[in-house]
Amino acid sequence: MLDIKVTRTTSPKAKPEGPLGFGRIFTDHMFIMDYTKGKGWHDPRIVPYEDLKLSPAAMALHYGQAMFEGLKAYKGDDGKSYLFRPDMNGKRTNTTNKRLCIPELPVEDFVQAVKAVVKEDEDWIPTEPGTSLYVRPFIIATEAYLGVEVSETFMFIIILSPSGAYYEEGLAPVGIWIEDDYVRAVRGGMGFAKTGGNYAASLAAQVKAHDDGYSQVLWLDGVERKYIEEVGAMNIFFKIDGKVVTPMLSGSILPGITRDSVLTLCREWGIPAEERRISVDELIEAQKSGKLEEVFGTGTAAVISPVGKLRYKDEVMTIGGGEIGHLSQKIYDTVTGIQLGRLEDKYGWRVEVK
Numbered sequence: 001m002l003d004i005k006v007t008r009t010t011s012p013k014a015k016p017e018g019p020l021g022f023g024r025i026f027t028d029h030m031f032i033m034d035y036t037k038g039k040g041w042h043d044p045r046i047v048p049y050e051d052l053k054l055s056p057a058a059m060a061l062h063y064g065q066a067m068f069e070g071l072k073a074y075k076g077d078d079g080k081s082y083l084f085r086p087d088m089n090g091k092r093t094n095t096t097n098k099r100l101c102i103p104e105l106p107v108e109d110f111v112q113a114v115k116a117v118v119k120e121d122e123d124w125i126p127t128e129p130g131t132s133l134y135v136r137p138f139i140i141a142t143e144a145y146l147g148v149e150v151s152e153t154f155m156f157i158i159i160l161s162p163s164g165a166y167y168e169e170g171l172a173p174v175g176i177w178i179e180d181d182y183v184r185a186v187r188g189g190m191g192f193a194k195t196g197g198n199y200a201a202s203l204a205a206q207v208k209a210h211d212d213g214y215s216q217v218l219w220l221d222g223v224e225r226k227y228i229e230e231v232g233a234m235n236i237f238f239k240i241d242g243k244v245v246t247p248m249l250s251g252s253i254l255p256g257i258t259r260d261s262v263l264t265l266c267r268e269w270g271i272p273a274e275e276r277r278i279s280v281d282e283l284i285e286a287q288k289s290g291k292l293e294e295v296f297g298t299g300t301a302a303v304i305s306p307v308g309k310l311r312y313k314d315e316v317m318t319i320g321g322g323e324i325g326h327l328s329q330k331i332y333d334t335v336t337g338i339q340l341g342r343l344e345d346k347y348g349w350r351v352e353v354k
């Protein structure tokens with residue numbers, strides 16, 4: 001158990017009015033805990049949200065020794081505050097930390113810290129349908145040193161950002177650009193870790209896709225550029241001839257918590273769900289023979305993002321006539337139903353913040 005010291009702000013901010021959007025508004029408080037080699041994690045505290053004081057030589061700024069997580073706090077229909085599977089974010093933090101030589105953090109401490117800071121700013125959780133308080137835990141290497149080495153000091157910080165509904169008018173299908181030049185990650189690299197470096201590597205392709213009117217990039221494997229990996233900040237699923245297929249966790253893709261939830265639900269519903277390699281050729285073939293029934297991305301922010309259009313080189317595939325698939329809608333309704341407390345939570349995914 002962490003002994004968290006709380007210093008409250010003396011000048012609480014006005015709550016935002018109007019559309020919240022995503023990621024630009026922050027609450028009154030944040031959680032911080034320091035790490036020092038030889039001493040371990042220490043001084044867990046909740047303090048007023050403010051700019052950090054950091055050496056310009058802090059290692060995270062130069063060599064990218066940094067990680068992040070993302071989850072949501074939201075109001076259930078009963079008016080209580082909830083998180084969705086926060087222990088999974090805690091476990092994934094340690095998977096990422098190991099890869100980046102960042103000291104591990106007990107999962108219980110991670111969950112306790114998230115709950116404590118969300119509880120502190122609970123009145124910042126928006127209540128309109130679909131809105132939430134986005135929770136962003138992250139760790140940065142803070143040692144002031146320009147040598148390329150493992151930092152001896154770190155900061156674990158959690159900030160909170162009230163967010164608008166991802167879909168204002170129901171699930172909307174997106175257009176996706178299958179990138180055949182740049183790659184995001186390779187096996188043996190850090191594709192499975194939630195770290196900023198992977199995102200830095202993704203921007204050039206994202207700019208290219210946006211310029212062409214596509215909202216996200218679908219990555220192919222870094223070796224043969226033949227097998228499907230994942231989309232921007234989402235895992236990807238295909239429904240082909242009655243079966244659900246998603247790329248297996250091979251080390252170069254992010255093990256999404258939404259991905260895991262979707263696989264669990266499909267299996268519960270008796271829908272065959274395969275985790276395996278899937279080539280872009282297989283996809284094109286399935287599309288041509290009319291067997292590609294649905295494509296959707298999965299991630300915390302959107303839960304489900306139906307894909308209506310896929311572009312690969314000169315080929316543009318329209319999926320399901322650009323409409324939302326039956327399974328995509330069912331998964332969305334089920335996950336959000338469990339989150340809000342409208343459906344039975346068989347797996348104990350919903351965790352109350354109290």
Ligand SMILES: *Cc1c(COP(=O)(O)O)cnc(C)c1O
Nearest residue numbers: 233234235254256257258299300
């Ligand atoms: C966070 C993330 C996802 C989605 O993970 P969830 O746990 O479902 O939110 C997928 N891909 C990448 C690259 C990510 O960073």
